[in-house]
Amino acid sequence: MRYLNVFLPALLFVVMLCPLSGTPPGKANSMAFGSGGGDLTFRVGIKGGINFTVAIPLERFSVLQPIQGADAGSGEKDYALLFRNLGHQYGFIGMLSITPALSVSMEPTFSNYTLKYDAESEWTDASSPADRIAISTQYTDKLRYFEIPVVLRYVMGTGQIKPYLAAGFFYGMLTGASGQVESSTVQYISDVEIPLENSTYEGDISNNFIKTRLAAFPGAGLMVDLSFATIFAEADYYFTLHNVVDESDRYANQQSTGGFYNVPDNLRLDNLVINLGILFNVNRITGQGRQGRGRGSAVECPPINKKR
Numbered sequence: 001m002r003y004l005n006v007f008l009p010a011l012l013f014v015v016m017l018c019p020l021s022g023t024p025p026g027k028a029n030s031m032a033f034g035s036g037g038g039d040l041t042f043r044v045g046i047k048g049g050i051n052f053t054v055a056i057p058l059e060r061f062s063v064l065q066p067i068q069g070a071d072a073g074s075g076e077k078d079y080a081l082l083f084r085n086l087g088h089q090y091g092f093i094g095m096l097s098i099t100p101a102l103s104v105s106m107e108p109t110f111s112n113y114t115l116k117y118d119a120e121s122e123w124t125d126a127s128s129p130a131d132r133i134a135i136s137t138q139y140t141d142k143l144r145y146f147e148i149p150v151v152l153r154y155v156m157g158t159g160q161i162k163p164y165l166a167a168g169f170f171y172g173m174l175t176g177a178s179g180q181v182e183s184s185t186v187q188y189i190s191d192v193e194i195p196l197e198n199s200t201y202e203g204d205i206s207n208n209f210i211k212t213r214l215a216a217f218p219g220a221g222l223m224v225d226l227s228f229a230t231i232f233a234e235a236d237y238y239f240t241l242h243n244v245v246d247e248s249d250r251y252a253n254q255q256s257t258g259g260f261y262n263v264p265d266n267l268r269l270d271n272l273v274i275n276l277g278i279l280f281n282v283n284r285i286t287g288q289g290r291q292g293r294g295r296g297s298a299v300e301c302p303p304i305n306k307k308r
Helices: 004-016 254-260
Strands: 040-059 070-072 077-079 086-097 102-106 109-125 128-155 161-189 192-204 212-225 230-240 266-285
Touching: 040 077, 040 109, 086 266, 109 161, 109 266, 128 212, 161 230
Parallel strands: none
Antiparallel strands: 040 086, 040 266, 070 109, 077 109, 086 102, 086 109, 102 128, 109 128, 128 161, 161 192, 161 212, 212 230, 230 266
């Protein structure tokens, strides 16, 4: 029921493509497209794959401050490289082929992104540098979004295997975020290591992030036409257009701020997204004056009122 308000409009959109009144057997819907007789083909499908996140700090923040008689490390976060931040996504596709080469699609998607980073904090006795306290912390944030991408694709070639270019944008809604922290504290006296504490924390960090996300992306892929469907593989790079951190709630999570000396930096999150998918023809909408299902259609919406 949580996403009912999202799925109902999508379902209605598909239903509207079916005939609203009786249609004689052997005839499909017809639609004038400009003044020509080109076919419009509607396809539906599913997709899924993996993603990798790149964190781009826009402004850094820290709760650590030097104290009298000691020097404090900055505690600046070291964000993990692209391929350490592995996530996944899955979604649905409604694609309208305007010409044999050009198509537009809407692709509601559930995405899970991972963001890992480390922080090293150290307090050193100014009069005896061998005496110090060091805190090492590893963070893993997981963000969940429901996204609605709109994608244009341009296919090159006419063979069974065709490369294509893609471009689009999406509006995303944050559906949840969780954080996991692993921290170890060690005291050094005359360079003798004395472990003090190991601690972990896992909890909700949704308030650290704003609820919406806008991104644009280029991409490229490969389509393979089969007798019953079209399969494709595609890679896109999402450029987030703004800071995703909620600045008004930066210090609101007391467990994270007070217990692990962590407050979120202002961040832009980019993503390398790789998908595999499959598409099925629903029906072919022919130009004015042409009738019939059209070659290659896999499924056709049946008439509601069939005359006997």
